[in-house]
Amino acid sequence: MQLEALRTPADATEGKETFVLNLGPQHPATHGVLRVKLTMDGEYITRAEPVCGYIHRMHEKMGENRTYAQFLPNPSRIDYLSAMHYTHAFVGVVERAAGIEVPPRAEYVRVITSELNRISSHLVWFGAFLLDLGGFTPLLYAFDDREKILDLLEGITGARLTYCYYRFGGLYNDVDEAFITGTREFVTYMRPRLDMYRQLVTGNVILRKRLEGIGPISAEMCRRYGATGPVVRGSGVAHDVRKVQPYSVYPELDFDVAVFPECDCMARYLVRMEEMAQSLRIIEQALQRLPEGPFVAAKVPRVIKLPPGDYYYAVEAARGRFAVRVVSDGKEIPYRVKLRTPSFANLTLFEEASQGMMLPDALALMGSLDLVIPDIDR
Amino acid sequence: MKRALLELLSGFGSLLTGMRITLQQFFKPPVTVHYPHESLKMPARYRGHILLVRDPATGKSVCIACKSCEKACPSDCIVVEGIKREGDKRKSVTDFKLDFTRCSLCGSCVEVCPVDALEFSKAYNLASTSKEAFYQIDLVKRVEARDP
């Protein structure tokens, strides 16, 4: 297959003199504190060993020492770029376990805010990825668009990054008219901007040559490592938690899953750009269907105690499948909170996928995986 | 051969399109709000550190020192003390200290308060030369100094 042509097979470099290069914890291209120990033969990588743990903040341990309500700020901080999705998973698992019914208005607002958050997370990925590749300007255009989203969300939640907006049974407070009009305006504003990015960046011959054919990750490799999200959708597998295990009001909304079969960096890039367009579609539909009503369930117990058992809830976060598993023994503090994060699985395939690549290509591959290091270390 | 030539021309065309777009952006005004010469107005629901709400009638806070906020806080930021004065039906607060170095602005305290005695402030530039601005902020002293 033509994609294999750009690598040297591993056995061709055996016996050659190699040196170890540290892509250290502080590095502009690793998007956080990740250390990658590269064993290199000249320009080619023979082995890339990621060393994570530099930002381990013990969120799962904190889950064992906090009540359910007290744990609410934590999911936002695991992956701060798509904080809404992570909070959604946690409140979702508690609601599922305690049988709390969320009113439809709250569900629709959750979907709208989650999709806005997905767009803002993809805009950060877009800017940072292009920065790694040497194009400095699209970062600032993306951040300009992101400012609009952040201003919208700041208007209803009061925060710009770590929202802590969902509560068990609904939302912290209701959305106002300004948010609804503002979001409608944003959708009309953003569509031409996506076209602009297509012309400025996606169609650019330099970028295409930089990404096409680089960093092939087959669907079989994704399955072995448990990679999810745009990584697996760029390898031709149409796996999206919103379609496979639907939650919230996604079954009532009409949207397509972005899938590209080429398996290279360009496919993953195109998946994310298409996901932004689909998110705009979802937001439009949800705004049209937004019902009136309460924004939080009527009878939510002040102190939440889940019946003993094992509960699970998965969402499609910006980076892939994020799932929370809560094991409860009947007390107000959970026995175990397990956080299944997408970046961890996506990182583990970097070692095998970067075999024999040249360093700039390996960095392009890492950028296309869209890793957020606090998400890996939790 | 012909395909290669067409590819070359379309590739070059994509470069020119990119340059046209950046030139269009060149002539648009800067987006930056030039802080500190200009600043933005914080939205109504902005989450600054919490403050006690001032009751315009009495000039003091309405807090009843029930300690719900202290229990609800995930980060142990709040210490509340109160006494029941003679002739009052409920306790009133004597001491309310906020440790802002740990606060994550989750809003649990504001939400759980039964008398709505807490609200978020709009303070966002919190540079200070003294520790009291962040560690053990005395909210009772602040509420009496607030405008109604």
Add this chain to the structure above:
Amino acid sequence: MTIPEPYRLFFYLFSTMAFVGLNAAYLVWVERKGAARFQRRPGPTEVGPAGLLQPIADALKLLSKQVLVPPEADRTLFRLAPVMVMAPALMCLATLPYSERLGARDLNLGLVLVFAFGSINVMAVMLGGWASRNKYAIISAARIVSQNVAYEIPMLLTVITMLMITGTMNLREIVEQQAGGFWGGFWNWNICKLTANPLMPVTFVIFFICMLAETNRAPFDMAEAESELVAGAFTEYAGMGFGVFFMAEYANILVGCSLATILFFGGWQSPIGMLPSGHLWFLVKLYALIFTVVWVRWTFPRTQFYRLLNLSWKLLIPLALFILVLTSAMLKLF
């Protein structure tokens, strides 16, 4: 009034160094403001009105830093390299005419001189990388050299094409050939001389791309910005040593764009015959080209290193050769 010879020499020296120095410093300002405007932000505004004293502040900062010479480095070569990078840019300006009367020396081999000095530049960068005794600096310097060598060839081929059209290597005469008399105008400029060579704009584009690659500007800036590992060929240079390399890059851009103006855009000729020509037109065209250089930098991402060399060897050289043959055929036939 003619100034006597020794004073004239001093005047040329002083004005050339002042012009290059001022431009090298203020092109930094142009780049930063230009980059900022492309990115919808203000750029430097604090230091001086509209940030105009920013380059002075940067220069003062660089001057106040200690120039560390690494212990294993070759001391003479280490200190020589920045000088050798800056010198060719200054020397090229001795022959570039900015108007009918503003030119230091009217040499019949002006064009060859510019390229001869340009080659010294390449050697000086290699010297700087080698003298640093730093593994990554040497790798980076080697890359710069291979990039520069690869792109000098198509550049020279396009220049030979222009030479065939103009018939002279004297830069002043090249510009005078592009004059149009009272009713003349920009259609007399070399870039519009389609009767001599129907692919003239392509020739200019090749020249421009090669100039970007020769001066290590984005999207060909592997050496300075790309090294995701360490800083590149100039890692070991601190303080004013680095400052001189930095200024030399802008001085080289200045020389390259001046040459492009003279060869393709008619030097100091005005675009409409009725308006008077002069050095102001030259400066307008020069700064328009420099603006384009800045524009290109902030629009595109970088290429990969092997694609850079492929572009030169597999695309630009065959294209430039084809244009050369085409031009000679056209000149012979018409």
